Every structure is written in C-alpha cells, then in structure tokens.
Amino acid sequence: MRIVCVGGGPAGLYFALLMKRQHPDHHIxxxxxxxxxxxxGWGVVFSDATMVSMREWDPQTARTIEDAFNHWDDIxxxxxxxxxxTTGHGFVGIGRKxxxxxxxxxxLELGVELVFEHEVQSDDEFPDADLIIASDGVNSRLRERYSxxxxxxxxxxxNRYIWLGTDKxxxxxxxxxxxxxxGWFQAHIYRFDANTSTFIVETTDEVFKAHGLDAxxxxxxxxxxxxxxxxxxxxxxxxxxxxxLRGSAWLNFGRLICGKWSHxxxxxxxxxxxxxxxTAHFAIGSGTKLAIDDAIELTRQFDIAGHQADKIxxxxxxxxxxxxxxxxxxxxxxxxxxxxxxxxxxxxxxxLEPEQFMYSMLTRSQRISHENLRLRDKDWLEGYERWFARRxxxxxxxxxxxxxxxxxxxxVRGLTLHNRIMMSPMAMYSAKDGLPDDFHLVHLGxxxxxxxxxxxxxxxxxxxxxxxxxxxxxxxxxxxxxxxQRIVDFVHDETPAKIGVQLGxxxxxxxxxxxxxxxxxxxxxxxxxxxxxxxxxxLKHSAVPRAMTREDMDRVIADFISATERAAAIxxxxxxxHAAHGYLLSSFLSPLTNLRDDxxxxxxxxxxxxxxxxxxxxxxxxxxxxxxxxxLSTHDWxxxxxxxxxxxxxxxxxxxxxxxxIDCSSGQVVKEEKPVYGRLFQTPFSDKIRNxxxxxxxxxxxxxxxxxxxxIIAAGRxxxxxxxRPHLADPAFVIHEAAKVHYQGQQWPKQYLxxxxxxxxxxxxxxxxxxxxxx
Numbered sequence: 001m002r003i004v005c006v007g008g009g010p011a012g013l014y015f016a017l018l019m020k021r022q023h024p025d026h027h028i029x030x031x032x033x034x035x036x037x038x039x040x041g042w043g044v045v046f047s048d049a050t051m052v053s054m055r056e057w058d059p060q061t062a063r064t065i066e067d068a069f070n071h072w073d074d075i076x077x078x079x080x081x082x083x084x085x086t087t088g089h090g091f092v093g094i095g096r097k098x099x100x101x102x103x104x105x106x107x108l109e110l111g112v113e114l115v116f117e118h119e120v121q122s123d124d125e126f127p128d129a130d131l132i133i134a135s136d137g138v139n140s141r142l143r144e145r146y147s148x149x150x151x152x153x154x155x156x157x158x159n160r161y162i163w164l165g166t167d168k169x170x171x172x173x174x175x176x177x178x179x180x181x182x183g184w185f186q187a188h189i190y191r192f193d194a195n196t197s198t199f200i201v202e203t204t205d206e207v208f209k210a211h212g213l214d215a216x217x218x219x220x221x222x223x224x225x226x227x228x229x230x231x232x233x234x235x236x237x238x239x240x241x242x243x244x245l246r247g248s249a250w251l252n253f254g255r256l257i258c259g260k261w262s263h264x265x266x267x268x269x270x271x272x273x274x275x276x277x278x279t280a281h282f283a284i285g286s287g288t289k290l291a292i293d294d295a296i297e298l299t300r301q302f303d304i305a306g307h308q309a310d311k312i313x314x315x316x317x318x319x320x321x322x323x324x325x326x327x328x329x330x331x332x333x334x335x336x337x338x339x340x341x342x343x344x345x346x347x348x349x350x351x352l353e354p355e356q357f358m359y360s361m362l363t364r365s366q367r368i369s370h371e372n373l374r375l376r377d378k379d380w381l382e383g384y385e386r387w388f389a390r391r392x393x394x395x396x397x398x399x400x401x402x403x404x405x406x407x408x409x410x411x412v413r414g415l416t417l418h419n420r421i422m423m424s425p426m427a428m429y430s431a432k433d434g435l436p437d438d439f440h441l442v443h444l445g446x447x448x449x450x451x452x453x454x455x456x457x458x459x460x461x462x463x464x465x466x467x468x469x470x471x472x473x474x475x476x477x478x479x480x481x482x483x484x485q486r487i488v489d490f491v492h493d494e495t496p497a498k499i500g501v502q503l504g505x506x507x508x509x510x511x512x513x514x515x516x517x518x519x520x521x522x523x524x525x526x527x528x529x530x531x532x533x534x535x536x537x538x539l540k541h542s543a544v545p546r547a548m549t550r551e552d553m554d555r556v557i558a559d560f561i562s563a564t565e566r567a568a569a570i571x572x573x574x575x576x577x578h579a580a581h582g583y584l585l586s587s588f589l590s591p592l593t594n595l596r597d598d599x600x601x602x603x604x605x606x607x608x609x610x611x612x613x614x615x616x617x618x619x620x621x622x623x624x625x626x627x628x629x630x631x632l633s634t635h636d637w638x639x640x641x642x643x644x645x646x647x648x649x650x651x652x653x654x655x656x657x658x659x660x661x662i663d664c665s666s667g668q669v670v671k672e673e674k675p676v677y678g679r680l681f682q683t684p685f686s687d688k689i690r691n692x693x694x695x696x697x698x699x700x701x702x703x704x705x706x707x708x709x710x711x712i713i714a715a716g717r718x719x720x721x722x723x724x725r726p727h728l729a730d731p732a733f734v735i736h737e738a739a740k741v742h743y744q745g746q747q748w749p750k751q752y753l754x755x756x757x758x759x760x761x762x763x764x765x766x767x768x769x770x771x772x773x774x775x
Contacts, residue, residue, distance in 0.1 A: 001026050001309050004129045006120045007136035008032030010044075010288050011274030013103035015133060015295035018057055020110040022299060023307045029113040033136075036104060036116055042165040042199075042241070043192025044099060044288045045173075048090040057296055061106045068098050070191050074172035077361060078232060082354040086362065088376030091173055093192035099288075123268055130309040132270045135291075138254055140276040150272060151259025157281075159342050160213070160250040161202040162221060168236035170197045175361060176232045177349060183207035184345035187229055188282065199238055200282060201225045202341060208250065218242070218249045253281055253338070257331070261323075262316040269312045271319070273298065278327050283337035284365050286330050297323050332678065333365040339684075340364035347691040352716055355387050360715040366680055370404070370710035371741070388714060403745050405713040406706060407738065410453075410720060412660050412696060414625035415573050417720070418496050419746070420713050421734050422454035423447045424700060424724035425502040425576070427468065429514045434461065434474020436483045445490050447727055448497035449749045451734025454720070455497055457487075459504040459578050460567075462559040465528045466505035466584070471514050475503070475563040481570055488571050496747055501567045502631070503560060503618070504578030507587050508532035508545040520671070531556075533587040533594040533601070533610075539671060547596065553610055556584070557617050564621040575622055577615055579654075580633040581668035585611040589650060590633070590669050592641045604649045612657055619658045629661035629698060630654045634685035637666065637673040644685050648693055655695040662689050663698040663722065680708060687717040698722050706737035739763055 003019060005012035008030050016028045046069075054062040069092040076085045107114060123132050123142055134142040143150050166189075174189040184207065188200040208214060213221055222238050242249050256279040262271040274291035301318045305311040340348075340361070348360055362368055373381045385402045392408035410417045423444075430439045440457060448455050460473045467474065474480050484501075491499040511527040512520055522542050530545035531552050537544045546552075567575060579585035587593040588610050594601050600610050619628055632654075634647035642650075651662045664686035667675050675681075682701030690697040699718030703709055709721040726733050738746035739760050748756050 001130045001307065001312075002128055003028045003131045003133065004126045005030040005133040005135055006123075006142055007134070007140075007274075007276070008034070008100070008104070008114070008116070009135060009137065009274060009291065010099065010103065011276075011291035011295055012133055012135035013100065013107055014061075014292055015135070015273065015298060016112045017061065017103065017107045017110055018295055018299040019302065020107070020112050021058060022303060024111065026307070027113075029115060030107060031115045031118050031120055033119045034116065036101070036114075042096065042163060042196065043093045043190060044096050045190060045192075046092045046094075046289060048092065050289045050292060051092065053296055054292065057299070058106070061102065064102050064106070065094060065099065066092075068102065068193070069094050070193055072172055072191070075362065076172040076174045077354070077358045078174065078176040079349075079354050079357055080177075084354060084358045085172060086358070086373075086377045086380040089173070091190070093190050093198070095192050095196065098193065123265060123270055127267060129268050131312055132268050133273050134270055134276045135273045136276055138256060138275045138279055140272075142270060143258070143272060143276050146263050146265070146270065149260055149263045153257045153259070155255045157253045157255060157338060157342065158205050159202055159338075160205055160208040160252060161200055161282075162225065162240075162250045163242070164199045164201065164222065164225065164238045164240055166197050166199045166233060166236050166238050167195055168197055168233060169195065174232070176229060177344070178228050179349070180207070180211065180228070182210035184349050185228055186341060186344065187225075187232070189232070199225075199229075201229070204342065204345060207345070213250060214248065216248065221249060253279075255279055255281070255331075255335070255338075261320040264313070269316060271298070271316050278331060280330050280334035281338035283341055284330075284334050284367075286334055290327060290330060293326065294323060333367045336684070337365040343688075343692075347688070351691050351694070355384060356714075356716050359384055360717075363711055363715050366683075366711075369707045370714060371707045384714070401744060404706065404710050404741055404743055406709040406721065407743055407746060408713075412574075412719075413627040415498060415627055417453035417498060419451070419453040419734065420720050421452050421709060422500075422698070422720055422722050423452045423456060423727045424722040425456040425458045425578075426724050426728065427458040427472070427515065429469050429471035429516075431471055431473045434464070434467070434472065434476065434480050436473055436480070436487060440473070441487050441490060444487055444499065445494070446731035447733075448491045448495040448499070449752075450727075450730070450732035450736075451738065451746055451748075452497055452723075452727065453734075454500055454574065455491065456500045456502050456576065457484075459502050459583075460563070462503055462505055462556070462563040465510065465531075466556075466559065467528075468506040468510055468583075469512050469514050470523070470526065472506075475501070475566050476559065478566075481566045484567075484572075485570050492571065495749070498573040500574040500576055500629075501570075501572040502576040502578050503563050503567070505556060505559075505584035506530075507582070507584030508536065508542070508593070509538050509582055511543060532584065534596055536593055536595070538582065548610075553613070557614055560614050561617050561621045564618045568621070568623055568626070572626075574627050574629065575618065576629040576631055576663060577618055578631050579611050579615075580631040580663075580665050582633070582670065585614060586633055586669060590636055590642050592636060592638060592670050604646065604653075608650055608653050612653060615654060615657050615659065627660035628658065629663050630659045631663035631665055633666050633669050634664045634682070634689065635666040635675075636669045637675040638670050641669060641673075644688050647685065648689055651689045651693050651695060655693060659695070661696045661698055661719065662686075662693075663700065664689055664718070665700050678702065680712065683712055683717050686712075687715075690718060691716065696720075700724070706741045709737075710741075 005016050016030050071092045073087045170191045176187040178185045185203045191197040273294045280286035298319045301315040305315050406420045460475045461467045531548050532545035535547045636642045683699045686697040686699040696719040698720045700722040703721050704726045712718050
C-alpha cells in the first residue's frame, strides 16, 4: 500500500513506524510542515500503562523512549501555605522534541520517508495514495476540507493558559495554587528531562482580564508569572519556545469531538488520528496517549484484516468502532478534570481545607477512586481518613481503626445518622388507597436492618389526586398515618436507622398505570383530573392537565400542611419535599413545563414562587429540630430546559427559605430528554451545589459500591449518598459493602451475627484466590 501521514506529530510518526515494521513492503511517507527539530511545546506526560502497549508493539522504540524518560511517582500540592505530597501515581515525562526525534529516527531506520517543511494544502497532492492519515493537528486542513463528513464539534473552553518551561528540576508532579486580589491561578509543573520542567499557568478568563494580561505581550506575561510563583520557582526563570506567536501567548483549550473519523473521497481513503480526531485536556495529560493508542489500534486492525488496499474500508470501520469507546472514556475523564480546574477558585479553593482540597484534586477525573488511592499510597489515604473522621466528630487514637468516610456519622439539626448512606425513595406501586402494608414494612425494615442509616418510603402523596398511580402511598388520612406508624416504630425500635418521608404531588404525571403495566401510560379507567403549572400533557396521548388556579394552589398547600403535620406526629425523622422529575412542583420550576404569563411564570424567581410557598408552609408545620431536604432535578437534559446553573439558583432560594439539604437528582421532566448516563453521572451536580451554594447535598445516581460513596463523601462532593437499585438487589447492601472494605465498625442485627464471620471469611477466601492474599 501507499500510505501518506500528513502531520509529523506522535500519531503520524508512530503509526508510520509500526506499519513499516509490520509490513516493510508498504511505501509510507510522513509529511510535516515544520523542520525536524522544531517544537512548540515542552514536555509530554505518559502514564506507566501507556508504555505497556508500546513495549508490545515496538520494543526497540519503547526502550529508547524509556531511556530518555524522567519517571516520578509523587504528586505535590502547594496550597494555602501548605505542601502535601502523596506517592504511587506512576508518571513518565519526556521532552516533546526528544520524543519526536526518537520517532523520526526510528522511522528512518525502518525505511519511512520523512518530508519536512512542506505545508500540505489538500489531499489532492497525493493522488496515488491508498490511505491518507490526517494527523495534522487540531487545526487540520484535511479535516476542515471534509467538515460536512467528519462533523467536527469544537468547543473552546473558558480558561486561559500559557505553556512555559523552567530550568528548575521538580521532584514531583507539582500543582501550585496562588490567590491574588482578583482570584486564583494554578500551575501544572513536571520535569521531563534532566534539566527542564514544564510550567503551565492557568486561570479563568475573568481573572486573566482583571490582571490586564490580555494587554500584555509574552515577556510581560512571563514576568507576571515569575513574580506570582516566585516562591516555587526559587530564583529560577520561566522560558517560552513560542516566540513565533504574535500577541498574547495565552491560549484557550479547544475540546474536539468528530462525528465520523474516515472518508473515501473517490480516490483515497482519509482517516483522522490524534488531535485531528479528538482532544483531551492537559489536566490529565492524555493527548499523546490517545495519539499513540490510535496508531496502535489502526495497525492492529490491519494485522487482523490483512495489509491489502481492499481491506481499508473494513479496517477503518473497525478502528473507529474500537477507538471511539476508549476515547470517549478518556475525554469524559479529561472533561471532569478540566472542569475541576475551571471552577477551582469559585468552588473549592476558598471552601475546602488543604487536606480535602488535595483529595478532591487527586480524584477530579473520577477515574481515581478511594480504593485506588489506597493501592497507590496507603499511608497517605489512611492519614486522610483519620483527618476526615476527626472532622466528622469521631475521636480516633493512633491505634484505633478508622472508619472510611461513608461510615462516619452525619448530623443535621437534631438528626444524627450513624453513616452517610440512605436508601432512596423508590416507587413500589404496592399500596391500596394510599395505605402502606406488610410489603412496605418488610421492604423498609429489611433495608434498615441491612445497615442504611436512613430509609425512605417512596414519594408519599398528599391527596388522592396527587398520586402517580393507584398503587402509590398517601398520607391524607388517619388510617394511612396509623399504618405508617407501625413501620416507623419498627425502624426506631429494631434498628439504628432513621426513617424519612418524601412528600409530593404527581401533577401532570398522575393517573397512570402501575410501572409493570406500562410506565407513564395513562389509566384506561378510574383516572382523576390532573393539574400542573401549565396545560401541557406529559405524553402526547396523556390527559391534558388544568393550569393551576390560585384556588388550586391554596388547596395543594393545605394538603401539604396536613400531610406534614401527620408525618411529624408519626415520628418521621426527616422530611423531603419532592420538587423534581416533572411532578407538580418541578413543573413550575422548569421552563419546558411552565409557560405561565402570570406571577408564577417567567424568570427563576417567578417559577420558584409556588414551590417556595409550599416549602415555607411545610417548614412552618414541621418541627424545628427536624431537617427538611428538597429533591431537585438539577438538569432537564433537554434543550431549553433547566441546566445545573439554573438548579444552583433554585438551590440557593430553597436554602435561604430554610432547606437543610438539597437532594440532587436530574431528568424525567420531559419525555424527550437525552440524559448522558455513566458512573456517578449526577454527582457533579451535587458537587456544584454543595460547594458553590454552601448547602449540604445528597448525591444520587449510579452509586453502587462503597468505593463510589467513599470517593464522593471524602472529596466533599456530597454529604450523603442515596443508593437506589443496589438496595433493591441486596437489602443488606451497607453491611455487605462494609465487609468488602474490611470495616468492622458497621453494626449487624444481633439476630444475624452468627452469619457475619462466615460472610467475611468467604470474602477473604475469594480475595485470597483472586489476589494471592487478603488486603
């Protein structure tokens, strides 16, 4: 085959040498616009894992690169006059120029043709090429020529950064945070050879402009950074190798995603690789890794299908299918890390103490979890757990076993929970006329015995017409109250758990069938009239609700007050007001469902007016020493709907009205939603509200193990974790997770103690078989 790689960065060079090594008969050319020794970056970072694949595919190149690497295990934080260091992270750094030169030399050794100082204008320059690798970078001309095919989506991020170097040799990957009169700057610093370190300075656009950096030239910007980070530089200077840039050397990162990666132009196959296809923020140092992995995978697919031109379409389809998954995973982690640095000043730097700030920074991508940190640096993590436990009110001596974060107590008003796990309210649709029965007693009682610190029945409706289905719970009469009393008494008398009640009104999502008979489908018989913020049906064929009148509002408020008074008399420990998921109160909050033109529709304040009226009435009827949480849909996942920024505004309003916690869920407001699921996918919403609005939060959504909960609680992304489906699968979820992380302090029901030793022994035996010995 005749292959041309347009762009002599890591992607093009590494693919060229791998393909030439695998099949020397290929005629492969790399065309690069710059000279062989030009470079406009400093060092690049790999993880240790990247080298494993490189050793497999070309040991000689890997050895040469490794000989030039600077390897370190430590990460150091410089923050608020403190230096905190942790180890076990396994990074390698190398100068970008050195890396490219190694790849260039290996290409020449294998017989790859290298062409420098040639600016490719079009793929028309290579009419006889079977395959053109578009690896000409984020500003690729080839990609832009076929932009209607490749569908590039470039999002310019708000932070400004400048990529500098210094001759100071840093022993650890260092993050230095500095506060100025206008806000925070951070430096990402790592050594990449014996004499030089990369020094990237980053800040928000607002802080950048407030300091007048937009009007400074390169030398003035460098002088500013030298003065700001003088303590860390310790007399060393900052350097630039971007003298070719005119004006400011500060950049905005562009996050690139392409809808398609390959195209047949009628003559050649063109495929995107590296930064031409996708970008990943330097916050996790993955750009070079992605380029190398692209090159390996495309080579692998040729090895599988065959090195013939007629196999190219099959190979390119397989390459894109495989790489999209890993690239999406890395980009997701990079986005989390990038966004952490974008909001670090307003969200974390002023709010968190250095110990927790360090933990939050280490876990910013959500790829590194609590137990992963234990594997990396057990001593540091156990020290942090000890700090967190003491901060949570647990007195631990030097010899005491320290509870992991999820097993520390939590107090709000007069309520104290013995751990941080609650069972989410989950609709069981098993009530008759709103009455809880033996099913609900067993369902809630078993989870309370299973270790959850707080259990909730499903949304409990404040009137018959507030129900979602005929099977929903209610608290509008004394018979229902008496049935609930039995459950509350059992939880209080037989378990250390507390029990809450979630009051709500279905609104336009009411009068539907039981979930297993057709979720959200309207009742065929026995339906009741619906009310909502506006006369918009949930499904096209759902009943159209009546837009609420003032009389309707007064009645609903009275129903909430009545249910609250009954809940207080029963002895529920906490009340949650359901203002999420498209139900009645949520329908007022979302602009997708609130089209009113009166004082209850319009801006945030108007849309929140009625939900806040309900909340204030409930707060007044609820005992002062008992807390109230509010469940919000913190993202509507639909164009024109509420975003996390809107949710933060509402959270502040409820906080000011007296809410003690915000339960941060999302979605289910409109059927046309397009949520983006994933591990802990709703936790960032809780993180934002907790640390920007300074109100305690509950994190929900795809939290399925102790490692997840510990990571969330330890980082300060939430105060409690609501676990839903895992509790349905395992009533003893919490005591089982305690055993899995070797925590002995979680109480088992005394009746079940005889099973504890056997359960823990079985876990230890399985662990020994899997890893050779118990942890």
